Amino acid sequence: MPSKEIPYKIYLEEGEMPKAWYNLRADMKNKPAPLLNPGTLQPLTAEELSPIFCEELVAQELDETTPFIEIPDEIRNFYKMYRPSPLVRAYCLEEKLQTPAKIYYKFEGNNTSGSHKLNSAIAQAYYAKKQGLKGVTTETGAGQWGTALSMACSYFDLDCKVYMVKVSYEQKPFRREVMRTYGASVVPSPSETTEVGKKILAEHPGTTGSLGCAISEAVEVATKNPGYRYVLGSVLNQVLLHQSVIGIEAHDAMKKYGIKPDMIIGCAGGGSNLGGLIAPFMGEKLRGEADYEFIAVEPASCPSFTRGTYAYDFCDTGMICPLAKMYTLGSSFIPSANHAGGLRFHGMSSTLSQLYHDGYLKAVSVEQTEVFKAAEQFARVEGILPAPESSHAIKVAIDEAQKCKETGEEKTILFGLTGTGYFDLVAYQKFNDGEMTDTIPTDEDIAASIARLPKVD
Ligand SMILES: *Cc1c(COP(=O)(O)O)cnc(C)c1O
Numbered sequence: 001m002p003s004k005e006i007p008y009k010i011y012l013e014e015g016e017m018p019k020a021w022y023n024l025r026a027d028m029k030n031k032p033a034p035l036l037n038p039g040t041l042q043p044l045t046a047e048e049l050s051p052i053f054c055e056e057l058v059a060q061e062l063d064e065t066t067p068f069i070e071i072p073d074e075i076r077n078f079y080k081m082y083r084p085s086p087l088v089r090a091y092c093l094e095e096k097l098q099t100p101a102k103i104y105y106k107f108e109g110n111n112t113s114g115s116h117k118l119n120s121a122i123a124q125a126y127y128a129k130k131q132g133l134k135g136v137t138t139e140t141g142a143g144q145w146g147t148a149l150s151m152a153c154s155y156f157d158l159d160c161k162v163y164m165v166k167v168s169y170e171q172k173p174f175r176r177e178v179m180r181t182y183g184a185s186v187v188p189s190p191s192e193t194t195e196v197g198k199k200i201l202a203e204h205p206g207t208t209g210s211l212g213c214a215i216s217e218a219v220e221v222a223t224k225n226p227g228y229r230y231v232l233g234s235v236l237n238q239v240l241l242h243q244s245v246i247g248i249e250a251h252d253a254m255k256k257y258g259i260k261p262d263m264i265i266g267c268a269g270g271g272s273n274l275g276g277l278i279a280p281f282m283g284e285k286l287r288g289e290a291d292y293e294f295i296a297v298e299p300a301s302c303p304s305f306t307r308g309t310y311a312y313d314f315c316d317t318g319m320i321c322p323l324a325k326m327y328t329l330g331s332s333f334i335p336s337a338n339h340a341g342g343l344r345f346h347g348m349s350s351t352l353s354q355l356y357h358d359g360y361l362k363a364v365s366v367e368q369t370e371v372f373k374a375a376e377q378f379a380r381v382e383g384i385l386p387a388p389e390s391s392h393a394i395k396v397a398i399d400e401a402q403k404c405k406e407t408g409e410e411k412t413i414l415f416g417l418t419g420t421g422y423f424d425l426v427a428y429q430k431f432n433d434g435e436m437t438d439t440i441p442t443d444e445d446i447a448a449s450i451a452r453l454p455k456v457d
Contacts, residue, residue: 008091010253012084018248019071021241023060024279025351026067027286030358032237032350033325035061036312041456044322052219054229056127060238067283069241071123078122078155079245082111087253088417092381094401101404103397104261105417106250106277107384112178115342115387115419116273117148117233120242124231125152134227135159139189139214142168142341142389143175144419145233150182160184161228163191163217167208168341175423189214196220196318210334211345216318234270235315235324235349243276250414251280261292261414263400267392268296268305268363269342271349277416278361285360295400296352296363297392299371300440302335304328304348305356305363307446312456313347323454326353329441330449336439338368339427340388342418346449364396367438371395372431375421387419388427 025031034043049058060069071079090103108116128136135158140146146162153160162184169176169188176186189209190197196216200207207213215232222230233239254261264281266274274296284290296305304327314331315321328347329335335344348356355361368388375391377398378384386394397415404411421428430436 006089006257006259008089010087010089010257012249012253012256014080016252017076017079017084018245019076020068021071022244022248022279022283023063023067023069023241024244024275024282025064025237027283028354030354031064032354035322035324036456038314038319038323038454051223052230054124054127054131054133056130057124057238060241061236072126075123075126082118083245084249085110085246087250090382093378096377096381097398097401097405099401099405100408100410101401102410102412103401104412104414106246106414107417108246108273109384109387109417109420113144113148113151114422115144115148116243116246116276117145118151119245120233120239120272121145121148121152122155123242125149125156125158128158128229128231129156133158133229135161136229136231137161137163137218137222138231138233139163139165139211139218140168141165141211141344143172143423144342146184146186147175147178149231149233150179150184153184154182161218161221162186163189163214165189165209165211165214167337171426172423189217191217193217194220196320200317208337210317212315212317212331215316216320219316219321234272235345235347237351239272240275240279240349240351243272244279246273246276246416247279247281250277259412262411263293263295264414265295265297265393265396265400266416267343267389267418268298268348268352269389270345271352273416273418275349275352282355282360294361295396296356296361297396298363298365299338299340299343299392300365300367300438301338302329302344302346303365304346306365308348309450309453310353310357311453313453315347323456324350326350327356328453329446330453332452333446333449335441338439339424339430340368340371340392342387342389343392366392366395367440369431369436369438372428372436374398384417385421386417387421388424390416390418393417
């Protein structure tokens with residue numbers, strides 16, 4: 001058994017919680033490419049963004065120079081109900097693997113929404129309330145973001161309209177009920193309630209939807225209803241900013257015990273948990289103060305980094321949203337129905353895309369059956385039933401720990417355990433029954449959607 005000087009759970013005191021978010025872009029020499037107006041192809045201005053997003057969130061979205069942005073007291077007080085989140089030394093997993101590696105994970109599943117998404121939901125709801133809005137609209141894939149936003153909106157007494165990808169709406173009725181309990185209205189997408197939904201349904205009758213479709217619908221509703229704005233749970237710079245609370249806590253807790261990670265691993269859907277977890281460490285790397293290895297893990301069924309193209313693309317299927325430069329599979333790409341619903345977005349955060357492009361970040365893709373094997377291994381010794389999304393990071397953390405076993409290296413590995421899997425038991429059932437399959441897009445599938453990228457240059 002490894003030394004017990006370091007406790008299983010490392011907590012910061014309440015008074016040690018971050019007072020400011022960290023804006024990684026401030027330390028990037030090559031800034032992420034700006035969002036473009038899809039009509040003029042010019043960088044979007046604050047005036048153009050403000051009919052879609054709340055004013056302060058627009059300011060955060062466009063701010064690439066201020067390193068620290070104070071967390072308002074109202075948000076910090078909410079954070080105190082479920083943060084600081086634990087940083088756990090995975091002693092039991094280490095022992096099981098017989099690895100000399102030291103494994104830590106930052107666990108974000110300790111709140112009712114079951115994932116890290118609440119960190120940004122509460123911030124976005126706060127700014128909407130502060131602006132005097134009536135409500136917000138959004139999309140949700142697997143349901144975690146919609147759940148988090150419903151909780152945040154009920155806390156600040158805001159109306160919340162959620163467009164939920166139809167396949168999840170049907171497969172995850174319990175998530176839907178959590179959202180409704182918190183007062184949100186939940187509509188399966190694509191729907192007949194929007195122009196873009198009708199158009200998508202006419203073109204693809206019987207479609208089970210995608211995040212891109214649901215985004216188009218939510219944006220349409222926000223821009224057509226006075227007093228409403230659209231909020232997004234990942235991808236955007238502002239979301240990465242709010243999620244930096246994960247990384248700052250992890251960084252400070254490790255520092256308190258004199259621990260320095262060699263390698264930081266996170267699953268990547270739109271990039272918000274990974275961007276948040278690595279933020280302060282990446283800042284040190286960019287400033288030349290320390291070195292770390294960063295690994296993004298994505299599903300082989302939706303491999304934006306590893307098989308995508310770095311280009312301007314739409315964030316939505318209806319092609320009404322701003323254009324973002326990112327690693328993308330094309331906005332018309334609809335991934336196969338894998339079980340890591342939160343990792344099924346066709347693109348990737350523009351900040352992480354730039355860092356990946358510049359070689360600061362690596363990426364690997366993994367198949368879902370392997371991911372569930374890792375989830376099972378983890379659950380059996382560490383006592384947490386992990387979300388399928390989070391289990392992508394577990395899989396690669398275990399692989400890296402196995403490599404250490406072969407080489408004898410005592411690497412320190414930190415990974416993000418973004419949430420719990422209690423609403424994913426249909427997926428676990430498939431796995432337990434041996435019925436889980438892996439679907440990997442062909443080169444032709446990807447080329448077909450890449451061919452439809454907007455022509456920008
Ligand atoms: C949404 C989600 C993710 C992926 O989103 P990112 O923005 O890439 O972090 C990962 N894990 C869980 C549990 C999620 O709910």
